Amino acid sequence: MHKIKRVNREKMSVEESRKVIGDNLSFAASEAYKLLRANLDFSLPDSAGCKVIGITSALRGEGKSTTSINIAYTEALTGKKVLLLEADLRLPTIAKRLAVRSVPGISNLLAGQCKGGDILQPSGLIKNLWVVTAGDVPPNPSELLDSKQMGDVLKALSESFDVIFVDLPPITAVSDALVISKLVSGMVVVVRQDYCDRASLAEVVRQLRFAEAKVLGFVMTGSDVMLKSYKSNYRYKRYGYYTSKKYYSKSAYERASDKQRQSNEE
Ligand SMILES: Nc1ncnc2c1ncn2[C@@H]1O[C@H](COP(=O)(O)OP(=O)(O)OP(=O)(O)O)[C@@H](O)[C@H]1O
Numbered sequence: 351m352h353k354i355k356r357v358n359r360e361k362m363s364v365e366e367s368r369k370v371i372g373d374n375l376s377f378a379a380s381e382a383y384k385l386l387r388a389n390l391d392f393s394l395p396d397s398a399g400c401k402v403i404g405i406t407s408a409l410r411g412e413g414k415s416t417t418s419i420n421i422a423y424t425e426a427l428t429g430k431k432v433l434l435l436e437a438d439l440r441l442p443t444i445a446k447r448l449a450v451r452s453v454p455g456i457s458n459l460l461a462g463q464c465k466g467g468d469i470l471q472p473s474g475l476i477k478n479l480w481v482v483t484a485g486d487v488p489p490n491p492s493e494l495l496d497s498k499q500m501g502d503v504l505k506a507l508s509e510s511f512d513v514i515f516v517d518l519p520p521i522t523a524v525s526d527a528l529v530i531s532k533l534v535s536g537m538v539v540v541v542r543q544d545y546c547d548r549a550s551l552a553e554v555v556r557q558l559r560f561a562e563a564k565v566l567g568f569v570m571t572g573s574d575v576m577l578k579s580y581k582s583n584y585r586y587k588r589y590g591y592y593t594s595k596k597y598y599s600k601s602a603y604e605r606a607s608d609k610q611r612q613s614n615e616e
């Protein structure tokens with residue numbers, strides 16, 4: 351049984367964050383991401399050209415960005431040219447986690463402040479994985495993401511990459527992810543065990559269906575299943591789901607999210 355050091359989200363340094371991404375992942379966790387990769391390949395078997403996959407969740411802090419980085423890295427291991435595009439314009443974290451520059455990013459391009467070539471940068475994890483950060487936090491994220499330029503930018507990027515993973519905000523908080531859902535091949539919904547409640551998840555599925563998005567599957571994070579034995583560390587429970595090891599405890603940030611969720615329910 352592995353023990354992964356607790357990671358307090360608020361104080362996560364670049365070094366700490368590096369421990370739960372890329373080739374620093376435990377054997378069990380990297381196997382879980384490979385299963386997720388296989389499931390995604392089965393979910394979009396014959397789509398010609400670039401696959402664009404959005405990663406979202408019901409609530410804040412369920413593991414979207416971590417999942418996005420790791421699935422993009424795992425996909426890049428196969429030799430494909432992969433892009434990680436950060437479209438959580440309100441709470442960007444990718445630049446810090448990958449230790450890349452935060453600006454210019456997609457928001458700067460959409461606001462006409464830079465050129466397309468300026469926003470692409472190597473991820474530093476593996477040579478065929480590239481990253482586009484969110485950029486400066488804009489006053490109007492939904493409008494920028496819903497603009498015609500966003501569609502044009504994604505189309506242009508699709509010509510240069512085999513797969514694009516889009517790290518999105520949570521669905522119950524803002525409409526940004528739904529706005530993007532019409533531009534992607536499919537959506538993956540991250541669900542954190544013992545955190546996301548049934549009503550919020552049902553709402554996400556309802557909204558995605560309403561937006562006519564293709565839900566490719568659900569990724570369960572923070573699962574206890576992984577703690578039981580080494581062998582069970584990389585099994586997944588059913589199609590479309592994968593489990594990963596619980597490697598954090600609730601931070602103050604996450605407790606605040608719990609509170610917010612409770613008050614939303616009231
Ligand atoms: N598979 C996992 N199992 C356990 N904990 C995880 C997993 N993936 C991510 N985490 C932890 O959950 C916390 C939140 O992760 P992350 O920032 O990826 O979530 P997020 O959904 O992108 O958050 P936000 O909505 O604020 O953008 C971090 O402390 C991270 O280390």
Ligand SMILES: [Mg+2]
Binds near residue numbers: 414438441443517
């Ligand atoms: Mg995030």
